[in-house]
Amino acid sequence: MPLTEALRDKIQGLITADSVVLFMKGTRFRPACGFSAGVVEVLDSLVPGWTSVDVLADAELREGIKEFSAWPTIPQLYVRGEFVGGADIVREMHASGELATLLGAVGVKPPQVQVSARAAGCSARSRRRRAPARPSACASARASSTTWRSRAASPATSRSSSRASRCCSIA
Incomplete structure:
Protein backbone atom coordinates (compact mmCIF):
# COMPACT_ATOMS: atom_id res chain seq x y z
CA MET A 1 0.00 0.00 0.00
CA GLY A 104 18.96 15.27 27.44
CA ALA A 105 18.40 13.16 30.53
CA VAL A 106 20.38 14.81 33.33
CA GLY A 107 22.16 12.67 35.90
CA VAL A 108 21.34 9.37 34.21
CA LYS A 109 24.20 6.94 33.94
CA PRO A 110 24.35 3.87 31.70
CA PRO A 111 23.45 0.63 33.46
CA GLN A 112 26.31 -0.94 35.39
CA VAL A 113 27.00 -4.65 35.74
CA GLN A 114 27.57 -5.79 39.30
CA VAL A 115 29.00 -9.10 40.43
CA SER A 116 27.38 -10.64 43.48
CA ALA A 117 29.51 -11.50 46.49
CA ARG A 118 28.77 -15.16 45.91
CA ALA A 119 30.00 -15.02 42.31
CA ALA A 120 33.07 -13.02 43.34
CA GLY A 121 33.79 -15.54 46.10
CA CYS A 122 33.73 -18.36 43.56
CA SER A 123 36.59 -16.79 41.63
CA ALA A 124 38.58 -16.08 44.78
CA ARG A 125 38.20 -19.66 46.06
CA SER A 126 39.15 -21.04 42.66
CA ARG A 127 42.31 -18.98 42.52
CA ARG A 128 43.41 -20.17 45.98
CA ARG A 129 42.96 -23.86 45.04
CA ARG A 130 44.85 -23.95 41.79
CA ALA A 131 48.43 -23.38 40.79
CA PRO A 132 49.36 -19.76 40.05
CA ALA A 133 50.05 -20.62 36.40
CA ARG A 134 46.42 -19.85 35.44
CA PRO A 135 45.31 -16.89 37.56
CA SER A 136 42.71 -15.49 35.15
CA ALA A 137 40.40 -18.47 34.55
CA CYS A 138 37.86 -19.79 37.03
CA ALA A 139 38.26 -23.49 37.78
CA SER A 140 34.58 -24.08 36.98
CA ALA A 141 34.98 -22.60 33.49
CA ARG A 142 37.95 -24.88 32.80
CA ALA A 143 36.06 -27.82 34.30
CA SER A 144 32.96 -27.19 32.20
CA SER A 145 35.06 -27.06 29.07
CA THR A 146 36.93 -30.22 30.01
CA THR A 147 33.75 -32.01 31.04
CA TRP A 148 32.01 -31.15 27.79
CA ARG A 149 34.94 -32.43 25.74
CA SER A 150 35.21 -35.63 27.76
CA ARG A 151 31.46 -36.28 27.55
CA ALA A 152 31.61 -35.82 23.80
CA ALA A 153 34.21 -38.58 23.69
CA SER A 154 32.59 -40.84 26.30
CA PRO A 155 29.56 -40.71 28.56
CA ALA A 156 31.66 -41.00 31.74
CA THR A 157 31.81 -37.93 33.96
CA SER A 158 35.26 -36.51 34.59
CA ARG A 159 36.70 -35.50 37.95
CA SER A 160 36.69 -31.87 36.87
CA SER A 161 32.89 -31.72 37.01
CA SER A 162 32.95 -32.39 40.75
CA ARG A 163 35.40 -29.50 41.18
CA ALA A 164 33.06 -27.24 39.22
CA SER A 165 30.06 -28.17 41.36
CA ARG A 166 32.03 -27.42 44.55
CA CYS A 167 33.20 -24.08 43.20
CA CYS A 168 30.16 -22.58 41.52
CA SER A 169 27.15 -24.67 42.39
CA ILE A 170 23.92 -22.77 42.76
CA ALA A 171 21.78 -23.97 45.62
Whole structure:
Protein backbone atom coordinates (compact mmCIF):
# COMPACT_ATOMS: atom_id res chain seq x y z
CA MET A 1 0.00 0.00 0.00
CA PRO A 2 1.59 3.32 -1.04
CA LEU A 3 1.97 6.10 1.51
CA THR A 4 -0.66 8.74 0.70
CA GLU A 5 -0.01 12.44 1.20
CA ALA A 6 -2.74 12.57 3.87
CA LEU A 7 -1.16 9.71 5.80
CA ARG A 8 2.31 11.26 5.45
CA ASP A 9 0.95 14.52 6.91
CA LYS A 10 -0.76 12.62 9.75
CA ILE A 11 2.47 10.80 10.66
CA GLN A 12 4.52 14.01 10.43
CA GLY A 13 2.01 15.71 12.72
CA LEU A 14 2.25 12.91 15.28
CA ILE A 15 6.06 13.02 15.19
CA THR A 16 6.24 16.78 15.69
CA ALA A 17 3.53 16.84 18.41
CA ASP A 18 6.07 15.90 21.11
CA SER A 19 9.84 15.80 21.40
CA VAL A 20 9.81 12.04 22.09
CA VAL A 21 7.33 9.86 20.18
CA LEU A 22 7.20 6.06 20.13
CA PHE A 23 5.16 4.22 17.52
CA MET A 24 4.45 0.95 19.25
CA LYS A 25 2.10 -2.00 19.58
CA GLY A 26 -0.19 -1.06 22.43
CA THR A 27 0.14 2.00 24.62
CA ARG A 28 2.72 3.29 27.04
CA PHE A 29 0.71 1.92 29.96
CA ARG A 30 -0.30 -1.32 28.23
CA PRO A 31 2.32 -2.51 25.70
CA ALA A 32 1.09 -5.32 23.45
CA CYS A 33 4.48 -6.84 22.60
CA GLY A 34 7.77 -7.48 24.35
CA PHE A 35 9.84 -5.24 22.10
CA SER A 36 7.50 -2.30 22.69
CA ALA A 37 7.51 -3.03 26.44
CA GLY A 38 11.32 -2.99 26.46
CA VAL A 39 11.49 0.43 24.81
CA VAL A 40 8.78 1.75 27.17
CA GLU A 41 10.89 0.62 30.14
CA VAL A 42 13.97 2.36 28.76
CA LEU A 43 12.14 5.61 28.00
CA ASP A 44 10.39 5.63 31.38
CA SER A 45 13.78 5.33 33.07
CA LEU A 46 15.14 8.34 31.17
CA VAL A 47 12.37 10.88 30.58
CA PRO A 48 9.18 11.58 32.51
CA GLY A 49 7.00 12.64 29.58
CA TRP A 50 6.76 11.18 26.10
CA THR A 51 4.06 10.19 23.63
CA SER A 52 3.10 6.71 22.50
CA VAL A 53 1.13 5.99 19.33
CA ASP A 54 -0.69 2.64 19.17
CA VAL A 55 -0.24 1.28 15.64
CA LEU A 56 -2.57 -1.65 16.39
CA ALA A 57 -5.50 0.77 16.49
CA ASP A 58 -4.96 1.82 12.85
CA ALA A 59 -3.80 -0.70 10.20
CA GLU A 60 -3.12 2.09 7.69
CA LEU A 61 -0.88 3.87 10.21
CA ARG A 62 0.88 0.59 11.10
CA GLU A 63 1.90 0.03 7.46
CA GLY A 64 2.41 3.72 6.73
CA ILE A 65 4.94 4.32 9.52
CA LYS A 66 7.09 1.49 8.16
CA GLU A 67 7.16 3.11 4.73
CA PHE A 68 7.58 6.61 6.18
CA SER A 69 10.76 5.63 8.04
CA ALA A 70 11.92 2.90 5.64
CA TRP A 71 12.18 0.71 8.76
CA PRO A 72 10.36 -2.64 8.64
CA THR A 73 9.58 -3.21 12.32
CA ILE A 74 7.64 -1.73 15.20
CA PRO A 75 8.41 -0.10 17.67
CA GLN A 76 9.96 3.01 16.16
CA LEU A 77 11.35 5.88 18.23
CA TYR A 78 11.47 9.51 17.09
CA VAL A 79 13.30 12.21 19.05
CA ARG A 80 12.77 15.85 18.09
CA GLY A 81 11.29 14.78 14.75
CA GLU A 82 14.20 12.50 13.82
CA PHE A 83 13.95 8.72 13.50
CA VAL A 84 16.23 7.01 16.05
CA GLY A 85 15.53 3.31 15.45
CA GLY A 86 13.77 0.22 16.70
CA ALA A 87 13.99 -1.82 19.88
CA ASP A 88 17.53 -3.18 19.33
CA ILE A 89 18.99 0.22 18.53
CA VAL A 90 17.25 1.83 21.51
CA ARG A 91 18.57 -0.93 23.79
CA GLU A 92 22.15 -0.50 22.49
CA MET A 93 22.00 3.29 22.76
CA HIS A 94 20.68 3.00 26.31
CA ALA A 95 23.45 0.60 27.33
CA SER A 96 26.13 2.95 25.98
CA GLY A 97 24.58 6.09 27.51
CA GLU A 98 24.06 7.60 24.07
CA LEU A 99 20.25 7.60 24.39
CA ALA A 100 20.36 9.50 27.69
CA THR A 101 22.55 12.12 26.01
CA LEU A 102 20.23 12.36 23.00
CA LEU A 103 17.19 12.75 25.23
CA GLY A 104 18.96 15.27 27.44
CA ALA A 105 18.40 13.16 30.53
CA VAL A 106 20.38 14.81 33.33
CA GLY A 107 22.16 12.67 35.90
CA VAL A 108 21.34 9.37 34.21
CA LYS A 109 24.20 6.94 33.94
CA PRO A 110 24.35 3.87 31.70
CA PRO A 111 23.45 0.63 33.46
CA GLN A 112 26.31 -0.94 35.39
CA VAL A 113 27.00 -4.65 35.74
CA GLN A 114 27.57 -5.79 39.30
CA VAL A 115 29.00 -9.10 40.43
CA SER A 116 27.38 -10.64 43.48
CA ALA A 117 29.51 -11.50 46.49
CA ARG A 118 28.77 -15.16 45.91
CA ALA A 119 30.00 -15.02 42.31
CA ALA A 120 33.07 -13.02 43.34
CA GLY A 121 33.79 -15.54 46.10
CA CYS A 122 33.73 -18.36 43.56
CA SER A 123 36.59 -16.79 41.63
CA ALA A 124 38.58 -16.08 44.78
CA ARG A 125 38.20 -19.66 46.06
CA SER A 126 39.15 -21.04 42.66
CA ARG A 127 42.31 -18.98 42.52
CA ARG A 128 43.41 -20.17 45.98
CA ARG A 129 42.96 -23.86 45.04
CA ARG A 130 44.85 -23.95 41.79
CA ALA A 131 48.43 -23.38 40.79
CA PRO A 132 49.36 -19.76 40.05
CA ALA A 133 50.05 -20.62 36.40
CA ARG A 134 46.42 -19.85 35.44
CA PRO A 135 45.31 -16.89 37.56
CA SER A 136 42.71 -15.49 35.15
CA ALA A 137 40.40 -18.47 34.55
CA CYS A 138 37.86 -19.79 37.03
CA ALA A 139 38.26 -23.49 37.78
CA SER A 140 34.58 -24.08 36.98
CA ALA A 141 34.98 -22.60 33.49
CA ARG A 142 37.95 -24.88 32.80
CA ALA A 143 36.06 -27.82 34.30
CA SER A 144 32.96 -27.19 32.20
CA SER A 145 35.06 -27.06 29.07
CA THR A 146 36.93 -30.22 30.01
CA THR A 147 33.75 -32.01 31.04
CA TRP A 148 32.01 -31.15 27.79
CA ARG A 149 34.94 -32.43 25.74
CA SER A 150 35.21 -35.63 27.76
CA ARG A 151 31.46 -36.28 27.55
CA ALA A 152 31.61 -35.82 23.80
CA ALA A 153 34.21 -38.58 23.69
CA SER A 154 32.59 -40.84 26.30
CA PRO A 155 29.56 -40.71 28.56
CA ALA A 156 31.66 -41.00 31.74
CA THR A 157 31.81 -37.93 33.96
CA SER A 158 35.26 -36.51 34.59
CA ARG A 159 36.70 -35.50 37.95
CA SER A 160 36.69 -31.87 36.87
CA SER A 161 32.89 -31.72 37.01
CA SER A 162 32.95 -32.39 40.75
CA ARG A 163 35.40 -29.50 41.18
CA ALA A 164 33.06 -27.24 39.22
CA SER A 165 30.06 -28.17 41.36
CA ARG A 166 32.03 -27.42 44.55
CA CYS A 167 33.20 -24.08 43.20
CA CYS A 168 30.16 -22.58 41.52
CA SER A 169 27.15 -24.67 42.39
CA ILE A 170 23.92 -22.77 42.76
CA ALA A 171 21.78 -23.97 45.62
